[in-house]
Amino acid sequence: MKKRIVLVVTALTIVALLVGASAVMAAKPQNSGSGKDVIALSNGFPSGQHFNLNIHGKDPETFTCDATPGGKSVFVAEYGASTIQYVSNKKASVYDLTVLDPCAMPEPYGDGVAKVQLPYKVMVDGTPTPAGGYYVFARILAKPNNGKLEPASNIILYPNTVVEACNDTDPPNPGFGNYTECPEDPELMLGLVVGNNLYVPDPDEQVLRRFEDPTAKGKGKSKAVDITRLFVYTGWVVDATLDANDDGIIDINDVPVADYGEAMAGENRDYNNDGVEDEADVEAWLTDMAALDPAMAWYFANEWIFNIADLVITEQGLINDGTKLVQLRFYPVVTTTFGSHIVVVKDAPADTLGEVAFGFDPSYGSDFSLKHGETKDSGALEAGTYTLTEILPAGWDLGYIEFVDLDPSTTNVVTDETAEINLAPGETVRVIFHNVPAS
Known part of the structure; x- marks a missing residue:
């Protein structure tokens, strides 16, 4: 059963990225095999091994969504907001994209959230191999606005945020690879506090349009665009045991109280001894926590978002304006070679x-x-x-x-x-x- 999870965020300043749009995935690799030359096809997609997923826009008043897991499709509102959660588990014996719940119909027709599992490993010459992330491309297909001569349909795809992350225990939990959510029992996983992935996307980069010319009418074709940048993360990931007040946020209130020097008298949280208790102290403290063996904090810069922990769940909002079908392709980095x-x-x-x-x-x-x-x-x-x-x-x-x-x-x-x-x-x-x- 899927669940929505409140995002836990740090109050740290995180580097902003310029990013594009995103989408979801499921199913079986196409053109499988490694070592193929990757070329740009006329439809904008690269050639080569990939996974497909179709995102269908449906009228929730007339469409009844079958929530049975599997297939290559998820279903979102033809007009308005929907949400898709993505989950990836490094320990899972899952090598295909798998739809866990295809239904993202809004209330009162559903809870508005679909869920899809993205494999951490793919099969390369019969051997499970870390995918190294994916290159992600998206393209709008099908007739816009039910084929009527109306302005081009479009879909706005918002950046991913991490809603839950955890690591396997040491020694390993033999059942960890079966999880698609972090277990509530702390004996079965190591909890993490994850910072909000702050993006500053160009509004035009968030929009997939049906036509090359946004003012065109009737039938038309759009080319696939690279939306990989949606799936990167910059910021801290912190062992939950450092969250001293257990509020799900890492901030100045979690820095240990001590006498750090002469800048401030007595015990305080001025970790860097500059006379001010602020975010700089949090950064200095976490930097030292990252240097421990074993580490208790990790900083990532432009990292594939599902690499930041053993199990990661992200959430992406979208707003659809008449789009009937979005085609997505996920190209494993390990089997895909582009020109630089x-x-x-x-x-x-x-x-x-x-x-x-x-x-x-x-x-x-x-x-x-x-x-x-x-x-x-x-x-x-x-x-x-x-x-x-x-x-x-x-x-x-x-x-x-x-x-x-x-x-x-x-x-x-x-x-x-x-x-x-x-x-x-x-x-x-x-x-x-x-x-x-x-x-």
């Missing part, structure tokens, strides 16, 4: 009209310029090290450079206005240049 890409993003929110052009000098191609909100894809590159230098227009300074890099084996470096990007085979690194008016 550098995607440059310009962020200069003070330029409210988007009139200022910022120049860029890349080592991998010709110079180009971007205005606020624009992006530039390098195209397919060989793995290796590349540099990218921003050429500042008059009246502007570089605030900072941010990397969205899902490959922990590579590192990136910033020197003044130059970013050094180390690309692994098939990796895509987003480089976000944040600019501010000159002081």
